[in-house]
Every structure is written in C-alpha cells, then in structure tokens.
Amino acid sequence: HQPKEFLLAVEALTVSFDGFKAVNDLSFYVEENEIRVIIGPNGAGKTTVLDLICGKTKATSGSIQFRGKELTKLRENEIVKAGVGRKFQTPSVFEDLSVFENLEISFPRGRTVFGSLAFKRDAVVKDRVEEVAEMIFLKDRLKTSAAELSHGQKQWLEIGMLLIQNPDLLMLDEPVAGMSVSERAKTAELLNRIIKDRSVLVIEHDMKFVEDIAHKVTVLHQGQILSEGTMERVKNDPKVVEVYLGH
Numbered sequence: 001h002q003p004k005e006f007l008l009a010v011e012a013l014t015v016s017f018d019g020f021k022a023v024n025d026l027s028f029y030v031e032e033n034e035i036r037v038i039i040g041p042n043g044a045g046k047t048t049v050l051d052l053i054c055g056k057t058k059a060t061s062g063s064i065q066f067r068g069k070e071l072t073k074l075r076e077n078e079i080v081k082a083g084v085g086r087k088f089q090t091p092s093v094f095e096d097l098s099v100f101e102n103l104e105i106s107f108p109r110g111r112t113v114f115g116s117l118a119f120k121r122d123a124v125v126k127d128r129v130e131e132v133a134e135m136i137f138l139k140d141r142l143k144t145s146a147a148e149l150s151h152g153q154k155q156w157l158e159i160g161m162l163l164i165q166n167p168d169l170l171m172l173d174e175p176v177a178g179m180s181v182s183e184r185a186k187t188a189e190l191l192n193r194i195i196k197d198r199s200v201l202v203i204e205h206d207m208k209f210v211e212d213i214a215h216k217v218t219v220l221h222q223g224q225i226l227s228e229g230t231m232e233r234v235k236n237d238p239k240v241v242e243v244y245l246g247h
C-alpha cells in the first residue's frame with residue numbers, strides 16, 4: 001500500500017431523522033494500521049456514525065469509501081464480507097457454549113477453501129481458534145463456558161469472535177466499559193497487537209483509555225467535527241474543553 005492510502009474515507013456524510021441531522025456533512029479519514037477514537041458528548045452522533053459505516057443505518061447523502069468499495073450502496077452482510085466488523089456495547093456471546101465453541105462458530109464459512117475436506121477445515125479452524133484465543137488472553141480457558149467468564153473476558157471473547165473473521169476494520173463501542181483497571185490495560189495491549197493487520201475505530205468515554213490507545217481522536221458535536229488530531233492536541237483545544245471535557 002501507498003503510505004497515505006486511506007483504509008476508510010468518509011465524505012460529506014449526512015443522515016436526517018425527520019429533518020434532524022444526527023450526522024451533518026461529516027468527513028474523516030482513517031489510515032491503515034490506525035487506532036482512531038471518536039469522542040464527544042451524548043447525542044453527538046458517534047453511534048450513528050458506526051451504524052452508517054456498518055450499514056445498519058442508511059445515509060441520506062455522502063459517501064463511505066472502504067478499500068475502493070462504496071459502502072453506502074451495500075447491505076449489512078455485504079459490508080461484513082467487505083471486511084468491516086462491529087462490536088456493540090453489550091457482550092453478545094453464547095453463554096452456554098465454551099470459549100472454543102464461541103470462536104469456532106464465528107469462523108467464516110465458505111466451501112471454496114476447503115472443498116469437501118472437512119477434516120482439513122477442522123484443523124485450520126482449530127489453529128485459528130487457538131491463535132485468536134491467545135490474542136484475547138483466553139488460551140487457557142478454551143473449555144470454559146462463556147457464562148463463567150468475567151464481564152471483561154466476555155468483551156474480549158466477542159472481540160475474538162470478530163477477529164476470527166479477520167476484518168480490515170474493527171469498530172468497537174465503549175470496549176472497556178465495566179472493565180477492571182488491569183482488564184483495561186490488557187485491552188489496550190490487545191488493540192495495539194491487532195492493528196498490525198487492520199485499523200480500529202473506537203467510541204470511548206474513558207479519557208485515560210483514549211490517551212493510552214488513540215493515534216488520532218475525532219471529536220464530534222452535533223453531528224459535525226469539533227476538533228481532530230492527537231489526544232494532546234484535542235484536549236487542549238478550547239472548543240473541546242468548552243463543550244465536552246470542561247464539565
């Protein structure tokens with residue numbers, strides 16, 4: 001890739017709900033191997049931006065270019081296939097399945113690679129499950145049922161269920177909400193590891209965590225960009241202090 005090639009280019013994106021513009025002429029660009037964090041007050045449009053990218057909400061106008069594909073024209077499942085993974089705030093793992101099984105059922109289907117050689121597929125899936133389990137700190141918990149995991153471990157498992165599909169862009173909504181201090185530190189480590197192969201777009205309110213992970217921060221306010229740049233820069237931006245960080 002060219003060094004300045006963007007993985008994701010959001011341009012003039014707008015969505016209106018009954019005339020109210022939740023996202024209003026928004027443009028931002030995410031590079032390869034970048035951790036981008038979106039911050040901003042409640043109602044700023046953060047969740048709506050992720051909903052637009054993953055196709056859950058349809059844009060009124062504007063474009064979302066991802067690896068040369070126009071995502072606004074695709075359905076949700078096509079966007080997943082194009083390489084976008086989205087984790088919602090509440091964990092949605094299968095409680096009565098083991099860690100191994102949760103990862104296994106998330107492995108992408110597709111006959112072309114394996115043909116009829118089911119045993120070969122099983123071996124590939126097992127290797128990949130173990131690889132992902134290691135990344136999410138659950139290698140020694142493969143047989144544990146998801147119900148027995150801590151809240152933080154369930155969050156990691158859900159990230160693992162997305163990682164096993166090898167997305168080029170992983171979108172996370174408040175990934176460390178409800179996590180312990182040590183789980184937060186490990187989540188930062190996890191994100192820093194996985195961006196070798198992808199970019200991550202995160203909504204986050206925990207400013208300490210944002211400082212730890214963000215390469216660049218986009219501050220949203222009333223569906224528009226209030227400020228953008230390094231955390232150091234945006235946290236000293238008087239506009240940001242006034243509408244968001246000041247109180």
Ligand code: ADP
Nearest residue numbers: 017021022040041042043044045046047048049
């Ligand atoms: P944030 O995630 O920054 O808190 P949201 O993206 O959830 O903000 O919401 C932005 C604004 O858009 C809010 O005022 C919200 O009420 C409104 N909104 C979001 N989704 C819808 C919808 N489906 N219909 C009507 N209004 C919506």
